[in-house]
Amino acid sequence: MAFIFEQQYDLHSDRIYQYIYFLVGHAELAEDLTQETFIKAIQSQHTFRNDASTLTWLMKIARNLTYDYYRRKRIISFLPFTAKYDTKEESFTPEKWLEQNEESKRLYEALQKVKMDYREAIVLRKIEGLTIKETAKILGWNESKVKNCTERGMKALRQLLGGGDEDE
Amino acid sequence: MNDLDEQLKGILRSERSKSMKEHTKQMIQQKVERKKRTSNWTYRAISVSACAIFIVLLATFFVSPTINNQQDTLSFGEIDPGTNIQKVIVLENQQPNRNLNLTSPFYFMKRTSTDQQLFHGIMSILLNAKANAVPWDGAIEEQYAIKDLHFVFDNGSELYLKQASEGDVPNHINYLYDPVAKTKYALSLEEWEQMIDLSDTIWSQKQISKGKWIRIAVYFVVFIFLARFMDKKEKSMYDEEEQVPRFIHVIGSIIGVIFINFLDNIIGTVHFGYILLTFMILITIYSILGSWYKEQPISWRLIFLNNMLIVTFFVLCVYG
Structure with missing residues (x-):
């Protein structure tokens, strides 16, 4: 191709x-x-x-x-x-288009604060909606690392957004 | 926070204006075009320079006065008494009955000396041989390594001799053999000691100087750089969806090593020319097989460039 x-x-x-x-x-x-x-x-x-x-x-x-x-x-x-x-x-400075949407702005700010590994996993899995296999391919990780980083990243993101840890 | 997944899915995405997208697109096209032009010129310049070096080296290699045939060498009977020894080349010959062209630059292991002090008394031995040599059937009795010597005289003439013994110790006789005239000369003990002293002293000389090693290392680095550069450039011109499998690399290397060893046994010494030829044949076969495997047209240009690099490298090593 x-x-x-x-x-x-x-x-x-x-x-x-x-x-x-x-x-x-x-x-x-x-x-x-x-x-x-x-x-x-x-x-x-x-x-x-x-x-x-x-x-x-x-x-x-x-x-x-x-x-x-x-x-x-x-x-x-x-x-x-x-x-x-x-x-x-x-530090993360929101663009003009983002200022108008408080929820998204908070999400962007929180994303910039989580570890890079977690951020990458969340972006590809949760935002871009890619499969574990596709994510693993892009990041050069194995599938279990993708799963772990996504879970831990989501946990960290929840804490940053002030929701605490649901599992606890 | 239960709906974090949903929030992430619905996160506001960046807005790129049409003009910005178009501007970036144009920038990409311009940059790629510029890089392509520079890269093509670099490629052409390096290819042309490599070809030029190759042609010049090959030309000088074949017209070099140091590469001549043994048919130009003298026999014992033709030595001019009025001339002197200018240079002596010594090489250990693992196959005593094999005649070697010691002037060939391919004999990497040979040692050369122009030290006149070492040649003292040798000329009179050669003149004795001229006067007293007897016919010889061309076979050497000695089974192990002997020393082959090549003399170069002031008047430009050359003489190729072998130095060996016949009979069992202590009743053996030491001879100088002339493979060109098929004659031999029995040396006296004193003459034998002088000849042994000459060949052993020259043979024990350091083979390659530090400077030569450095030059070879530099050639090697340049060679690797050129090969890598051309490989990268050529690869980008072909569809590389199907990679050459690793086993072809392994088989190629094994065949190469076996073939070179096989040749080494036949020739009895490391002969650069044959090794070079082996490499060239292997590279050609390897490239053709690789193209068949990938079902792609054979890249004759790549084969030529690879062979050219190999020749250049070998010739530079020999001249280094």
Whole structure:
């Protein structure tokens, strides 16, 4: 199956952008990483296997690029200049469109506070509605890790939203 | 909080304006186009440079004055008394009856000396041999390793000799054999000691200098880089849905090792040329089998590039 950029971009760019936004919580950065994701996909389309859906494959690329971004950022933050001035992405700032919906805003804020592993599992399983198998494929985990992280993530999210732990 | 699942499902999604989406799309297309152009030029530049190096090396390799036939070498009877030894090449020959072209750069293990002090007295032995050599049937009695020597004289002439013994110790006789003229010369004890001293001293010299090892290491790194680069570029041009299975890699490696060992037994020494040829044949077969397995057209360009890299690497090693 060939990767036809225009077609795939029109089909999936919004979901890829949204997925990255959930991970980074910053619109501009999410747009940049979406761009990088599609560039990477075009360049490495020969590695695409038919046993995965295009969306799953794109999400995997997006996830790797997001991690690369965080890794770079962690290295750069050791430099004295950036350590002092580059702190603008430390806390989540809701976008205009989000300000109008209090419930979603709280969810976004809580999501940005949970551990990255939990956040990823919740986004893919609960928000994007992917299966455990698809999620495992994107994250490069085994299925039991996906289940564990989703459960623990939901628990942490409930606590952050002030609902306590239902199981307790 | 019971409906957290529902809340997450209904979470408000980001709004990307049409213009933003279109702008990003254009940016992606532009960037990809730019990268493609740069990458193509890099690929072309590296391929053309590699081809140029390959052609130049191959050309110099075949016109090199150091590679000549043994038919140009002298026999005992043709040694010019007025000339002097300029260079001596020594190689241990595991198969005494086999004649070797010691001037070939493929003999990686051979040792060469131009130390005139070592050659003192050798010229008179060779002249004695010229005067007293007797016919020889071409067979060497000795079963184990002997020393083959190749002399280069001031006047450009060359002489190929073998050094071995006949008969049981202590009644043995030491000979110098001339495989070209099929004659042999029985050495006196003193002459034998002088010849042994010459061949052993040269043979015990350090084979490859530190600088040569460093050069070989650099060639190796460059070679790996070029191979990886071309492999990556070529792979991206083909549909790689079906990967070459691991067993083909394993079978290829095993056949390669067996074949080289087999050749080594026949030749009796590490012969670079044959190894090179083996590699080239294996790479070609391997690429053709891989293409058949993947049901893709055979990439002759890839086969050529791979072979070219192998040749370049081997030639550089020899010249290094």
